[in-house]
Amino acid sequence: MDYKKIAEELLMDIGGKDNVQAATHCATRLRLVLKDESKVDQAGLDERDEVKGTFSTAGQYQIILGSGIVNEVYKEFIKMAGIDAMSKEEVKTAGTQKLNPIQQGVKLLSDIFVPIIPAIVACGLMMGLNNVFTAPDLFVTGKSLIEAYPAIEGFAAMINTFSNAAYVFLPVLIGFSATQKFGGNPYLGAVLGMLMVHPDLVNAYAYPSVLAAGEVPFWNIFGFEIAKVGYQGTVLPILFASYILAKIETFLHKRVHTSLDNLVTPLFAIISTGFLTFTLVGPLTRTLGDVMTNSLVWLYDTTGAIGGAIIGFFYAPLVVTGMHHSFIAVETQLLADIAKTGGTFIFPIAAMSNVAQGAAALAMFFIIKEQKAKSLASASAISAYLGITEPAMFGINLKYRYPFYATMIGSGVSSAFISFFKVKAIAMGAAGLPGVISIKQEDLWIYVLGMLIATLTTVSMTYVLSKRDWTKDEAKKRNEEQVPSTLNKETL
Structure with missing residues (x-):
């Protein structure tokens, strides 16, 4: 590949070297702090075969190029932009300076909790595994696995001890x-x-x-x-x-x-x-x-499905702004005091939102015609169902807008459903299909049914909203064709 040409084209699309304040890269993305993001030629970037997607978050404009490509493009990019290579922390600092106080506070929470999430998730999944061992009727009628197979009781007890460590x-x-x-x-x-x-x-x-x-x-x-x-x-x-x-x-x-x-x-x-x-x-x-x-528990317990619908409907926009990280502190507290709270209701709602993101991307795979976008839609749909929504959210749903609206509706409806039945998780994990291991055993099938509702609702709404968009585009096209040749748009 001609990395120098790619870097030159990207630099032109983001407004030239004078618009670049800082730049670094991770395994797959070029991470930029731009002086004015309104100068970005989004259409030009979308047409580039090398660009797998773009999104803006926490003061950084990120261009997804893929592993093995991004580091070579970055070398040429910083030469053309006339800037020095920077670490991720330096670029984060530069990006933070562009955020308002609320965004800075949310980012602060994110920077504190994100590094410890692997430890919390690992222990959380072990809680889920312990739930698999001890839940009655899950695999054997009338018995739990350790009752049916006493030989694994010691292993289950050890897993239970391990699972508490991060919370204690x-x-x-x-x-x-x-x-x-x-x-x-x-x-x-x-x-x-x-x-x-x-x-x-x-x-x-x-x-x-x-x-x-x-x-x-x-x-x-x-x-x-x-x-x-x-x-x-x-x-x-x-x-x-x-x-x-x-x-x-x-x-x-x-x-x-x-x-x-x-x-x-x-x-x-x-x-x-x-x-x-x-x-x-x-x-x-x-x-x-x-x-x-x-207060959150009171809202959830008192309003039930209504509270769940509200949280589920607005969860995706909170993810876009990064404010969903503020839930981590509350969710961690709920799990740490699980004997009193019974678990966290935030995790199942987040899972409904993630599944809805995947469903919208899946629907877009059949709606859009452009091959590159179809490929991204299919891959990002799978990723979202597994709990990683950024490719679907930023690469497809926000780009076309109406899939994102469908996501909010699907998430709201399914979150209302699971909230009505008080579905809770006993551990943190991947919020999506793998999340079944984290759900209380008695709530498991309601959770699965909630994911199905999220999928069907979101797919249906995506198709409905896409038809509306097509109708508007076709009407606009017909109106333009009917304009007399002696007139122009400015005259009209």
């Missing part, structure tokens, strides 16, 4: 990731998380019963009584505490002499942050987190 020690994971994001030492953040789940503290899950019995232990410090209560499975306390830790550490680094910095700074940063966490930050944010989680 969740503050350690978040402390590491958040402190690093806030500019502090991530290992100090991990230590702070360890303090919050130390075995000497009353376990957060046992706290209500201990409080009711009047047996809460305290530290007595200068006349102040500080409750010795842990923060297992919490999210907000460690987020705020990590921010304070990073700022105290940065403050001390600037003022402590270098000969003492490695001794004094970590010591005072941990002591001061730990004291603030157990006296002020922890109790306040624990209450705030409970209010946020309980």
Whole structure:
């Protein structure tokens, strides 16, 4: 391939080198920060055979080229654009500067939680696997697998222990990731998380019963009584505490002499942050987190299908803006306190939205005629059904608009259906077909039926809306053909 020519054409389509602020690439995508995205010739990019799709997110304009191609094109691209090679973090920083405060806040949450999602998903899937072992009537009538085959009971018990690890020690994971994001030492953040789940503290899950019995232990410090209560499975306390830790550490680094910095700074940063966490930050944010989680649970439990329909209908637009990442904190909290909440209702709704994205792309495979777009539609439909929606959403559905509207309708209808039956997941995983392993056993067939409803509704609406678009285009064409030759569009 002529990589130099490809880079030259791409540079021309995005508005020239003067429009490029920063550039990097990942395994498949050219990731650009542009000064003015309105200068992009989207039609020109869509016509390029090398371009598999484009989308804009978090201040970056991304062009999908494919593995093996993108790195070679990137080398030529930065030469022509007259810019230096940059890391992903540098480009992320440049892109963040273009975001408004709300978008920056959502991106901050995303940057903190995305690195720990593999750990949460791995443990979540093990919870699902444990559900397969212990759920009665799933494979054997009247019995669970471990009842039918006692030899695997020990293995199931081991899997169950493994599955709890990420949630029991969740503050350690978040402390590491958040402190690093806030500019502090991530290992100090991990230590702070360890303090919050130390075995000497009353376990957060046992706290209500201990409080009711009047047996809460305290530290007595200068006349102040500080409750010795842990923060297992919490999210907000460690987020705020990590921010304070990073700022105290940065403050001390600037003022402590270098000969003492490695001794004094970590010591005072941990002591001061730990004291603030157990006296002020922890109790306040624990209450705030409970209010946020309980509010969503109240909305879901009280409004039922209506609340599910609203969340499902708007879930896809939230994904486009990136604001769906704000649900991660709530969803993690729901799963960490699963004995009380029964699981998360957000995951099944997200799965309905993902399946609807795949259904819309599948319908577009039969509607559109252009071969390149058909190929992208079929591949992205499969990907969306497996839980990865970006190719379908940005490559097909948003591009043609009406499939995206059909997606919102299909997601809303199917989410209302599963919400009516209170379908919940006991773990996080791939939100789509593979998500069956994460769903409560008694809700499994309702979940599967919900996916079928999402597919049928979305496919039907995509066809209906596509016919409407064709009718409008044909009417416009006929009107133009009927215009007398002596007149032009400007005159009309």
